[in-house]
Amino acid sequence: MEKYCIEAILGEGGFGRVFSARERGQEGQRRAIKEVHLDPLAAREAEFMGLFDHCNILPLIETLVEPPHLYLVLPLCExxxxxxxxxxxxxxxxxxxxxxxxxxxxxxxxxxxxxxxxxxxxxxxxxxxxxxxxxxxxxxxxxxxxxxxxxxxxxxxxxxxxxxxxxxxxxxxxxxxxxxxxxxxxxxxxxx
Structure with missing residues (x-):
């Protein structure tokens, strides 16, 4: 997660947490990062999201693994x-x-x-x-x-x-x- 600077918690629930974050560096693009427990269900969610390249499905930008968590990096939505x-x-x-x-x-x-x-x-x-x-x-x-x-x-x-x-x-x-x-x-x- 060194690549991102966490700004705030956007949501929290049984699934995990979602943060707003800014990418470190000159561009500093804002992202949403979903933190989930690293398990087969989380891996399957990332796999499904990776199947799609469609304007009406939230794209998965990247996944980061830092046990015991999996981080799904997503576009920040309003x-x-x-x-x-x-x-x-x-x-x-x-x-x-x-x-x-x-x-x-x-x-x-x-x-x-x-x-x-x-x-x-x-x-x-x-x-x-x-x-x-x-x-x-x-x-x-x-x-x-x-x-x-x-x-x-x-x-x-x-x-x-x-x-x-x-x-x-x-x-x-x-x-x-x-x-x-x-x-x-x-x-x-x-x-x-």
Missing amino acids: EDLGTFLARKGPRRGPSSFFRVVRQIAVGLAECHRHGVVHRDLKPGNVLRRGARFMLADFGVAEQITPCRPLLTELAGTPVYWSPEQHRREPYNTAVDLWALGLVAMDVATGRP
Whole structure:
């Protein structure tokens, strides 16, 4: 972590902590650094984020390993979708609604193209940078394959679970589409 100067804690939870930081040197670019415990789940999150090169998925700039932690270096964003909606209100106009929801849907389609089920799509996991909305936090994401086309483990935020998750039935990428519908309702009403 010698490469970065930590400025402040942006968030803290069961996953770990997120800091704002400045890169040392002349440029001094600001970044977000997610600190998680070094374990297979953290490594998988970094692996999934490394799969994507898409404008609606938060890019992974680099990973740093300093046991017992793994650090994911990410672009610093202004806020999450929930904070944006609380500050700006619902996106009731067709063009403003479509502009937000379309970006989330396009990012989700890219995940699904790679067989990745996000499993925790919610306003807090959609970040805004300028006019761009990006999927973030792949901590509970999982990949489906031809050998394993359905998932059974419960993960994510229960209020955004699909009916099959609540019934404890096997599921696939469709659970993310259910969550997208709920997020779209949040965007339209301004209330999660």
